Amino acid sequence: MNESEHDLNRLLRSAAKAPKETPDGPSPALEQRILAQWRSGAEAVEEWFTHLPLYRRALVVACGLTLVALIVYFPDITGDSADEVDLVTTPLDMTSLP
Amino acid sequence: MNVLVREAAKAAQAAEVLDVAECVKRVRRGEEDAARSLLNHLFPLVLSVVRGHRPRRMSEDDLTQTIFVKVFTKLEQYSGAVPLEHWVSRIAVNTCLNALQAEKIRPELRWADLTEEEEHVVQTLDTTAGELEPGYSLGSRDLTDKLLDCLKPNDRLLVSLLHMEGRSVEEVKQITGWNISMIKVRAFRARKRMRKHMETLMKENTP
Numbered sequence: 032m033n034e035s036e037h038d039l040n041r042l043l044r045s046a047a048k049a050p051k052e053t054p055d056g057p058s059p060a061l062e063q064r065i066l067a068q069w070r071s072g073a074e075a076v077e078e079w080f081t082h083l084p085l086y087r088r089a090l091v092v093a094c095g096l097t098l099v100a101l102i103v104y105f106p107d108i109t110g111d112s113a114d115e116v117d118l119v120t121t122p123l124d125m126t127s128l129p
Numbered sequence: 130m131n132v133l134v135r136e137a138a139k140a141a142q143a144a145e146v147l148d149v150a151e152c153v154k155r156v157r158r159g160e161e162d163a164a165r166s167l168l169n170h171l172f173p174l175v176l177s178v179v180r181g182h183r184p185r186r187m188s189e190d191d192l193t194q195t196i197f198v199k200v201f202t203k204l205e206q207y208s209g210a211v212p213l214e215h216w217v218s219r220i221a222v223n224t225c226l227n228a229l230q231a232e233k234i235r236p237e238l239r240w241a242d243l244t245e246e247e248e249h250v251v252q253t254l255d256t257t258a259g260e261l262e263p264g265y266s267l268g269s270r271d272l273t274d275k276l277l278d279c280l281k282p283n284d285r286l287l288v289s290l291l292h293m294e295g296r297s298v299e300e301v302k303q304i305t306g307w308n309i310s311m312i313k314v315r316a317f318r319a320r321k322r323m324r325k326h327m328e329t330l331m332k333e334n335t336p
Contacts, residue, residue: 035324038254042327043292045250045261045269053176056169061190066164068194069201083231 149213156204168197174214175200175221181289182225184232185278192228196221215303222286222304229282238279238326240333247272248334255331276323284319291316 057065101108147170155163172193179192199220207216236242243251246268253261261269273293277285290296290304301312 035328036320037258038331039320039324039327041261042250042254042269042273043288045266046273047293047295048263049266049270051177051180053173053180055173057172057193058190061194062165062168064190065168065194065197065201066161068198069164070161083227 150209153204153207153209153213156201164201171197171200171214171217174217177294178218178221178225181293182222182229182286184225184228186232187228192225196224199224211303219304219306222290226282226286229285232282235279235281238275238330240330242275243330244268244271247275251327251330251334254327255334276326279326280319280322284315284322287312287316288319288323 056062147166149167149170152163152167152170156167175193175196176189179189179196183189183192196217200217203220207213240248250261250265250268250272253265270293277288280288286305287301290301291298296304298309298312301307302309305312307315
């Protein structure tokens with residue numbers, strides 16, 4: 032076992048021995064809060080972090096779709112439309128008619 | 130005596146008085162007295178999980194409330210196949226893990242961040258080879274908490290369960306639902322990261 036591993040083990044063993052005072056019961060205020068929320072029939076407080084993985088996936092999918100849309104419609108966005116070329120060349124074509 | 134053993138003994142004593150199965154049935158019927166009894170019975174267990182795995186910025190009471198309301202509202206799903214305490218532990222650990230995952234900042238630990246007590250612990254670790262005196266245990270716990278803050282939530286959870294709470298790999302598997310080899314590999318890597326942070330601290334301490 033190397034020295035740092037030994038030190039870490041000593042630290043963790045010492046930390047595990049630290050006294051942890053746990054009160055026997057919740058404070059009246061906390062007890063009331065919990066029971067009131069339960070009585071109200073509310074679902075557990077689903078903090079925003081509960082849905083965080085879903086939000087991340089949604090963001091990735093949205094970015095992917097945006098990228099695909101950009102690639103597909105890039106020519107339209109840059110304005111290199113064939114119609115515009117046609118429009119410009121139309122008078123020339125007309126003059127070359129017999 | 131180990132804190133967990135004490136908690137288990139307390140819970141066992143309380144269980145002698147409280148008929149848990151009956152109490153669960155009454156809570157499902159919506160009886161408030163039963164809910165209060167169950168809350169008091171499970172409180173030390175939930176609080177010990179919360180204290181071990183709470184994100185720094187979240188209040189102990191808020192997290193405890195979230196866990197208990199989850200327990201009560203999901204009590205219909207409890208089949209009774211495992212002891213209620215195991216089922217509640219799992220809910221508590223998963224809720225704490227979700228809260229930890231939301232806390233994105235993993236601070237880099239520096240010598241200047243340590244309290245005087247924690248500095249003594251690092252210096253003692255650096256200069257001695259034997260076990261630390263009992264007087265260092267509080268400083269060791271605070272230092273360990275700071276080192277754990279530098280880890281990813283899953284790694285932090287594992288080190289806490291295995292080393293701070295003294296749970297076996299099998300118990301960790303039951304609580305987290307992860308397989309044994311994943312637990313071992315992840316615990317190994319987490320310890321390696323903790324060692325790196327400790328070495329950095331020790332180097333900073335060396336003149």
